[in-house]
Amino acid sequence: MEELTIHTPADVLSFVGHTLGFWPQESLVCITMSDNRIGATLRVDLPKPGTEISYAQTVAGYLAHDTNASSVLFAVYTSQAEEASEVRPHAATIAALTGALAERGMSIRDGLLVGDETVCQYDGGANGPSLPLAATQSSQINAEFVYRGSTIEPTNRITLPASTKETDTADAVQDRLKALGNLKVGDALEQARARWTDMLESTSYPSRDEIVNFIADLQFPVIRDRLMADIPGIDERMDRILLAQTHDKPEWSRVEWAQQLLLHAYTHSSTKHSAPILTAVAFINWWEGRGSKAHQFLQLALEADPAYHLARVSDIMIGSGVVAGWNMNKGTAYRDPGLEA
Template sequence: MNALTIKDPADLLSFIGHTLGFWPQESLVCITLDKGKVGATLRIDLPRQPGTELPYARTVSSYLTSDTSTTSIVFALYTSQHCQPGQPKPHAATIAALTGVLAQNGITIRDGVFVSDETYSPYDSEPGQDISLPISTTQYSRVNAEFIYRGSTIEPTNRIILPTPTHEEDHATAVENCMNSIRAQAPHQAALQASQLWTNMLDSNDFPTDEDCTTLIAYFQLPHIRDRLMADIPGINEPPQHLLFAQTETAPKWPRVEWAQQLLIHAYTRTSPQHAAPILTTIGYINWWEGRGSKAHQYLQLALDIDPSYRFARLTDQMLGAGIIAGWNTNKNTAYRNNLDMP
């Protein structure tokens, strides 16, 4: 695969859109650089309250400095706020705070782009100077053409759209009956059988039968088995607690992780509301592993909408809210596609 060269703002915005998979809104996107080579990509919501610029800058800096090879960054600021004639650009205080905090860590800001709903322009252009270009011109950038050739697309938003579950009553009854059978077994034996079923699915190229899907949904309802199945997903031989919190030096098998997510979405279409929360929470957790914080949050909120008392979803969402990054994403050798998308 040929290396991509980013030569102008249109290339940069195309690179961001295809790397994230969607067009950001009310977001700051930073790309780390080391000797001119692109490193990690970070997207994070813009601060919503005035006076929070410095804590926000420190949070952004903590994410960016996790890549110890970073020497500089470029950024793009996406907002619907309009530039006022003769006034600094929106969120100027945020960028000023970030510039100072990064400088304390030996990192410089090489360039920045201001992106409105219709146009983009250099962030450091003089107030009142209009050198903006239409967003539509990014469609003709070299980088955009190369990504499209590779089969990539940019979605208009990051909003998840779930397939419609069947909600058939006989599915719910079958899951409950299966759970009763599982509870009648010795816990260790039940966990072993669950792991064998799940591993076979992960190693297969086909979606499971409805019967196996029902059994899988039942297994995920039981916390001690659910955790065992989650630890099976990365496909590497490490202690389960290290796998769950992404604290391994060995990279997970990311194609296997992606397939696990597809299997769980397939299982979701065969759940009833009373059994959906563990499936949605696990999908959210996978998105956290992948550095897709905003999508993870959406899945967790959907799980809590269905079952507000589901503790695993609430604790995981609190972890995201605290800004905790999956360990794999702090190392470019283990990170998923080398990007972070934080709410």
């Protein structure tokens, strides 16, 4: 694949948008650089006042995992950019980040301030030149990404496929749950794993009966955890797989297919059976570096079942800024270089 060359602020914003898949809002985006080559892309929500130092240390810690990086390009996305002021929005954050990066041997290479309608150099002063955001649509980088089939969504809000929530499907799942309850745990687990493996290795969506079995399997925590750990195709301890701390690289195409299967199952599930499905999808998004989407799926799982324990504790973990270990290593990270925390 031909390498992309970034020349202008519009190119930078197009690269960020296509890398993340959406247009950031009230966010700090950092791109690591080694000489003139781009490394990792990180997006985080802008900090609350008074938390700038701890926030900067956390962000710098994430960026430092790119051991080849020597400098960082940043962009502050905020509606405050439209206000005429000599003091740039979130100046304390950038000052703290500059110091935190210096402690790790990195420097700020350049910065952009992105408002609702314009973009300008962060350190260019209130009267510095600006560029309309519409210029990103005609940038060379945007054209190349669009040619490759990439799109930029206006926000990072997820859109779930419509759920049929069929009564007969819900009843069929309940019947299957009763049948599973009569099996020994080991036998039920073995059968569930065999069915799930067949689905992951197939190239077509499963039948209705297979979906009913799958939805029922996920209702049992011991089976749910094992099936989730089977997704990446890694033969290591289950806890290390679920927490993305393995040495081996996940089979990312298998992970992507697993998400499609789970969303397909969601469209056939009733509300009371959907929490484990949405939680599994949340884990996949976290594994792939999409922390904010993982949070949204976990919130949807908790809407379906407010007492769903795995969704609740996982949301606390992700909300604290924990990034999946696979994304801390270029050899195991998801191929999309965009990362959210």
